[in-house]
Amino acid sequence: MVGVLSLAGIVVALMQTVVIPLIPELPKLLHSTPADTPWAITATLLAGAVATPVMGRLGDMYGKRRMLLLSLGLLILGSVVGALSESLPPMIVGRTLQGMAAGVIPLGISIMRDELPVERLGSATAMMSASLGVGGALGLPLAAFLAERVDWHVLFWGSGGAGVVATVLVLALVPESEVRTGGRFDVPGALGLSVALLSLLLAISKGADWGWSDARTLGGFALTAAVLPLWAHWERRTPEPLVDLRTTVRRQVLLTNIASAVFGFAMFAMSLVLPQLVQLPEATGFGLGRSMVTVGLVLGPSGLVMMVMAPLSAGISRTAGPRVTLMVGAVVVAAGYSLSLVLMTELWHLVLVSSVIGAGIGLAYGAMPALIMGAVPASETAAANSLNTLMRAIGTSSASAVAGVVLAQMTMRLGPVAVPSQNGFRVVMALGAGAALVALAIAAFLPSHRPTTRYASSGPHQQAPDVASTRG
Known part of the structure; x- marks a missing residue:
């Protein structure tokens, strides 16, 4: 079950990266203008933001597995629409449907809480939480490789096929949770x-x-x-x-969500800078002049590191508490960005930086579900985890906007065109380090006690706790 749910999370992350290698070619491929084609990216972001809290609440009410299957069905449908697209409007429709699958990861974490024994829950939810980064990092080199060698529609057929495989496995191996709230939406x-x-x-x-x-x-x-x-x-x-604000404003939940948004900013800063450093011409003096496939190979190891960090994150949380895990992750991320300020001129520099940052993200993302589930009742698990996932998305969107402003202002001339300067990239990476340190400061104010294991799960053999007694 853990493997199937993590696979579903990775499939959703693959869907989000499938168009990245196509971005420069989208105006030509979709017979549109460079000003309009970014909607193929924006539509997915907006749909995911709306669908994540809605699917989480519906999962708590009517069944998490049912909403998980619905999300995967929307991903498959969106992939088919994208694969059949030859112009921008149907592509936007397809990408919107794909974005509505963003609730898969919080739903999967919630199913794990309901079904797994306490001793398995920490490592399983850490793996599920990290699957978004894992899928994104591992999917980029594959998507780039295919985009250079086959018709671009194959990327969407592949995304749909992966969704079908995940759906069949969920139907076969993932049980429906008995923990529901019922009521009206x-x-x-x-x-x-x-x-x-x-x-x-x-x-x-x-x-x-x-x-x-x-x-x-x-x-x-x-x-x-x-x-x-x-x-x-x-x-x-x-x-x-839809969102129980009385639960949301509890210190542990509120601070974890704020830290998640800040970590989302820190994570995405790397994704904005490293691909440009790899692809900019060598004539800039710091660009490496490589292809998108190389970009994927530079970022790919970070996904593997996140996967390796999942059990370590669970182990630290088990012995010292998830608050400590989150703080350690913040320190590691800040260290990775600090390395980038002096190591950004060779491929191995960028691989090292992305791997260190990936290690910190893997630690921190593994701790966040534990912090959330340690402070909410089982009947609100999916909604609470969905809100936490949404906060990460807000952080990544903010990172994109801030980095865009910085890199647009700090430029250099390369022949007739202006490109971002090396100092501009350094400023963005410094902002990533600063965001990690802000997350560290926020985590320091989380309740310092270690959640009792009886609060960690409320599966078939365990009683859901009275969350009022878990306030820090």
């Missing part, structure tokens, strides 16, 4: 949160293109600021909220 809460998230992420992701002072960008931020208080007021008053 909070439609107004879902609509309000969707509007707030869409406007926020749209403003963040498109702000650099539109201009940060553009009316559309400012309108997105203003709409978020207006809707969120109304949504929070509704969630506090409704008896069956």
Whole structure:
């Protein structure tokens, strides 16, 4: 079961990386303009932001395995639509459907909590949590290799095929959890949160293109600021909220979610800088002039390191508590980014940097589900983990926006064109190190006690705890 659920998480991560090697060619492939084709990326981000909390809540109410299968079904359908696309509109539809599978990882973690014995839960959830990074890192070289040698539609057929395999295995080997809340789905809460998230992420992701002072960008931020208080007021008053804010504001949950957003920023900074360093021409004096396949091979080891770190993360959490694991992960990530400030001129430099950062991310991401599950009742596991996953996505979107601004401002001339300067890349990496240190400071304020193992799971043989007694 652990292997199947982790595979499902890796498949979702593969879906997110499948278009990266195609980005420069998308205008030609889809007969569109360079200004419009980024919507093939943005649509996935926005759909995932909306689907993740909704699928989590529906999983708690009507069955986590059922929602997991629905998510995989949407991934398969989106992959088929993408594989049949010859223009931008159907591609956006396909990528939107694929993005709606983003809830697979928090749903998988929640199934593990319900079904696994306590002694297996830590390493299993650490592996599941790391599967997003593992799939992304390992999928990039494969996607780049195929994009250079076969028709690009094969990438989407492959994504759909992987989704079919994962679906069959889930049907065969993953049981349906008996832990459910029932009740009515909070439609107004879902609509309000969707509007707030869409406007926020749209403003963040498109702000650099539109201009940060553009009316559309400012309108997105203003709409978020207006809707969120109304949504929070509704969630506090409704008896069956989409997000239980009383649970969310508990110190352990709140600080873990904030740390997750900051870690999302730190993780994505590496993904923005290293590919450009590998691909920029050697004439810049620091670029390596290599292909996208080489980019994948540079980032690939970080995915393997994350996988190796999963059991180590669980071991540290078991002996010292997940708070310590999160802090150790933050220190390792900061160390990796600090290395990059002086080691960015050779391929092995970049492999070393990405591997060190990947080790820290693997440790930290393994600790986050343990911190969340140590503070919420079993009936809210999927919703709480989904919100935590969403916070990571907000962090990665923010990293993309900030790095875009920095690299657009710090440039050098290469013939007739301007390219990011080496100091610009160093600033982005320094920001990644700073974000990791901010996460370290946040983690220091988490409750220092080690969660009792009876709170770690509420499977068939264990009683769900009274979470009011677990407050730090």
